[in-house]
Amino acid sequence: MRESRTSRPPRAIDVAAAAGVSTATVSRAFNAPEKVLPEVRDKIFAVAAELGWLPNAAGAALASRRTWLAGVLIPTLDHDVFAAQVNALQARLSASGITVLIGCSNYDLDEAADQVRVMLARGIEALAVVGELQRPELFEMISARGVPYVVMYSHSPKSPHPCVGFDNQAAFSKLTRYLLDLGHRSFAVIHQPSSDNDRVLARLAGIRDALASEGLALRPQHVFEGQATFEFGRESLRKCLGGPGPHPTAIICGNDTLAIGALIEARAMGIDVPGALSITGFDDLPIAEFTSPPLTTMRVDNVAIGKAAADYLLNRLGQQPIVPRDAFEADLIVRGSTGPAGS
Amino acid sequence: MRESRTSRPPRAIDVAAAAGVSTATVSRAFNAPEKVLPEVRDKIFAVAAELGWLPNAAGAALASRRTWLAGVLIPTLDHDVFAAQVNALQARLSASGITVLIGCSNYDLDEAADQVRVMLARGIEALAVVGELQRPELFEMISARGVPYVVMYSHSPKSPHPCVGFDNQAAFSKLTRYLLDLGHRSFAVIHQPSSDNDRVLARLAGIRDALASEGLALRPQHVFEGQATFEFGRESLRKCLGGPGPHPTAIICGNDTLAIGALIEARAMGIDVPGALSITGFDDLPIAEFTSPPLTTMRVDNVAIGKAAADYLLNRLGQQPIVPRDAFEADLIVRGSTGPAGS
DNA sequence: TTGAAAGCGCTAACAC
DNA sequence: GTGTTAGCGCTTTCAA
Numbered sequence: 001m002r003e004s005r006t007s008r009p010p011r012a013i014d015v016a017a018a019a020g021v022s023t024a025t026v027s028r029a030f031n032a033p034e035k036v037l038p039e040v041r042d043k044i045f046a047v048a049a050e051l052g053w054l055p056n057a058a059g060a061a062l063a064s065r066r067t068w069l070a071g072v073l074i075p076t077l078d079h080d081v082f083a084a085q086v087n088a089l090q091a092r093l094s095a096s097g098i099t100v101l102i103g104c105s106n107y108d109l110d111e112a113a114d115q116v117r118v119m120l121a122r123g124i125e126a127l128a129v130v131g132e133l134q135r136p137e138l139f140e141m142i143s144a145r146g147v148p149y150v151v152m153y154s155h156s157p158k159s160p161h162p163c164v165g166f167d168n169q170a171a172f173s174k175l176t177r178y179l180l181d182l183g184h185r186s187f188a189v190i191h192q193p194s195s196d197n198d199r200v201l202a203r204l205a206g207i208r209d210a211l212a213s214e215g216l217a218l219r220p221q222h223v224f225e226g227q228a229t230f231e232f233g234r235e236s237l238r239k240c241l242g243g244p245g246p247h248p249t250a251i252i253c254g255n256d257t258l259a260i261g262a263l264i265e266a267r268a269m270g271i272d273v274p275g276a277l278s279i280t281g282f283d284d285l286p287i288a289e290f291t292s293p294p295l296t297t298m299r300v301d302n303v304a305i306g307k308a309a310a311d312y313l314l315n316r317l318g319q320q321p322i323v324p325r326d327a328f329e330a331d332l333i334v335r336g337s338t339g340p341a342g343s
Numbered sequence: 344m345r346e347s348r349t350s351r352p353p354r355a356i357d358v359a360a361a362a363g364v365s366t367a368t369v370s371r372a373f374n375a376p377e378k379v380l381p382e383v384r385d386k387i388f389a390v391a392a393e394l395g396w397l398p399n400a401a402g403a404a405l406a407s408r409r410t411w412l413a414g415v416l417i418p419t420l421d422h423d424v425f426a427a428q429v430n431a432l433q434a435r436l437s438a439s440g441i442t443v444l445i446g447c448s449n450y451d452l453d454e455a456a457d458q459v460r461v462m463l464a465r466g467i468e469a470l471a472v473v474g475e476l477q478r479p480e481l482f483e484m485i486s487a488r489g490v491p492y493v494v495m496y497s498h499s500p501k502s503p504h505p506c507v508g509f510d511n512q513a514a515f516s517k518l519t520r521y522l523l524d525l526g527h528r529s530f531a532v533i534h535q536p537s538s539d540n541d542r543v544l545a546r547l548a549g550i551r552d553a554l555a556s557e558g559l560a561l562r563p564q565h566v567f568e569g570q571a572t573f574e575f576g577r578e579s580l581r582k583c584l585g586g587p588g589p590h591p592t593a594i595i596c597g598n599d600t601l602a603i604g605a606l607i608e609a610r611a612m613g614i615d616v617p618g619a620l621s622i623t624g625f626d627d628l629p630i631a632e633f634t635s636p637p638l639t640t641m642r643v644d645n646v647a648i649g650k651a652a653a654d655y656l657l658n659r660l661g662q663q664p665i666v667p668r669d670a671f672e673a674d675l676i677v678r679g680s681t682g683p684a685g686s
Numbered sequence: 687t688t689g690a691a692a693g694c695g696c697t698a699a700c701a702c
Numbered sequence: 703g704t705g706t707t708a709g710c711g712c713t714t715t716c717a718a
Binding site: 011012013023024026027028031055056057058059060061062063064065 | 694695696697698
C-alpha cells in the first residue's frame, strides 16, 4: 500500500522481483492459481497487496485478446425502465468478472451508432441494445467484428435479431381489446415521441390493429404526441375533452406518467373516472397502485429482462448452447381507472 | 466495411499499408491531424472507413499512458437521484471524449471498494463517488495512484474531501426549523436504512440538532427505519398513530417515497393533513406536486451536481486552476402537506 | 511532414 | 511448476 503519488503504479515485474519469481508466475498466480505452488502463490499475493499492485487491464487485454468488457446501449438512464434493466444486467455480468460500458443515445440514432463505435474501439465482447430500430451500420459494425449482441426490451416476432423483451404491439392490442370488451368505441391516445422509436411505433400499431378489427379508427384530433411528462398528459386531456365533440370514452396512454397526468387533469376537471372516462397507462410504476382511482396499466418485468439479456450474452460468450429466448409477457393490471363505457 | 466475421479486426498497420503510409502517420492523422498533410489525412480517413478500422483502445492506452476513462461510484442506478447525477456527469465527460465506468455498490462499503479496485485496474483517470463514508482503503487506493476524485451529492463543511453536493444536515435542520416555526413540538421520523450511509445519518443529525435547540428530542418509538418504499411509509404511519399516545403532529420523512406512503396511509385512516398532521418529504419527485395534499419537500438540483462533478474532474485532469466548489443548496418547497400544529 | 524503432504492461507458448 | 521470450496494437521520440 505504501507508494508515493509521484511514482508510477507498480507493474507485474515489480511484484515478480519482490517475490523472487518471474512475471509469468505472477500472471499465473492471478489467472490460473492452480498452476502455482500454494506457498509461491501466497507470497505473490502478499507482495502484490503490499505494493498495491493492480494488473493493468490494457496490458492484459492486449496480450490475452480478452477485454472482459460488454456494452449496453439505452436511450437514457433517466427512466426507471432502462435503469432497472441496466442495473440487473450489470449485476449479472459483473458477477462474471465483466465490466459493463453504458452508452446513452438520448433517443438519437446517430448518437447510438457513435456510442457503439466507441464501445467497439474499447473492445466490448458483447452488446445489449434497447430497441431494434437502429442505423444499419450499427448492426453491421458489430456483425463485422463478430460481437454477440441482443436486442433488449423490444421483441417483435418478425425481428431478424435475437431479442429479450416483449411484444409491444401485442401488448397494446391486448390492452385495447380489453377496453373494447368493456364497450368502448371512441378512443384517444396520448403517447411519447414516436420518431425513431420502435417501441412507441409498435404500441400505436397494436392499438390501431385492435380497433380496426372492430372497424374502428383513431380520429386524428384524438392522438396526442409529446414528451412523457405529467404536464403533457394533463394538457392533452384538457385539449381532448375541451374541443368540440365527439369525445372519447377511453384514453390509452403510452405510459404511466402520461396516464397519471391525464388522471390528475380529469380530477381537476371534475370528470368521473371510470364512470365517464377510462384511462390506461403502461409500466406499472409503484405509484400506479395509489393514484385515485388506482391506475389500470400493464407490467413488464424489467429486472428479469436485464438478467435474461445478460444470461444470453454470457452463453454466447461461453460458447454455450444458446437457449432460445421466449418473449416476455406484459401483464394487464386492471385497477379502478377503467370501467364499462358510459351510456 | 467489408470484412468477414472470421478474420480479426483490421489494425493500424493494415490502414497504413492500404494508404501507403506508416502506422505513425495513421496515428497522427487521428490524434494530431494538423501534423499530417490534408491529402494524406483524407486518404487515411477514407481507407480507415473503408476497412472499418477502429483504433484499439487497449493498444492506445498502453502506448500513450492515457485511458480516457473515468469512474463514478453510486449506491444503485435504481434511484432517480443517482441516475440523474450519473446521466449528467456522463453526458459531460463523454462530450470530452471520456468514457465513464459506472460502479454500483448496492449500499455496501466492501463492494464499493471492490468496484473502485476494478476501475483502477482498468485505468480510470478520475473518479466521482457518492457519499464520503467509505472504507479508508478506497481513498488510499486512489490517492496512491494520484487519481483525482470528488465526493458527489454529499457535502459536509468539515469534510477532508473535495465535495460537489449539498449539506444534508443543514438541509434537514432547515426543514425541521420550518416545522418548529409552525408550532410543532412532537415529531416522528420515517427514514431509510442508516447504516454506512452518511447522507441518512446527516439528515437524522440535522433533525436532532434543530429539535435540541428547542429542548426537544425524538421519542424512540417515533423513529422508523426501513426500506424507502411506499409500503414502509404507510406501515410506519399506521404504527406511529396506532400505538398509545402521545402522537406526533409532524412527520419528517427521509424522502418523498416514504412521505407519499405516509400520506396515502393518512388518507386511508381519515386523518386530516395538514390539519391534524403535517408530513414532509425530500427530493421533490415530479409526483410530489400532485399528491393530495401536495407534498412539502426539498429539492436538490441533481443534474447540476452531476455536471459540476464532471467539470471539477475535467479541470483537475486538464491541470486547470481548480474552481473551489461552493455547496449546492437544498430548497424548501412548501406545499399543502404541512401547516400549523393542530391545537 | 513522414518513417523507423523502441517500448507501454501483460500473457501465452514453449522450454526446462 | 517455473522461466524465457515473443508479441498484443498502438504512440512517440528521434532522425531524416
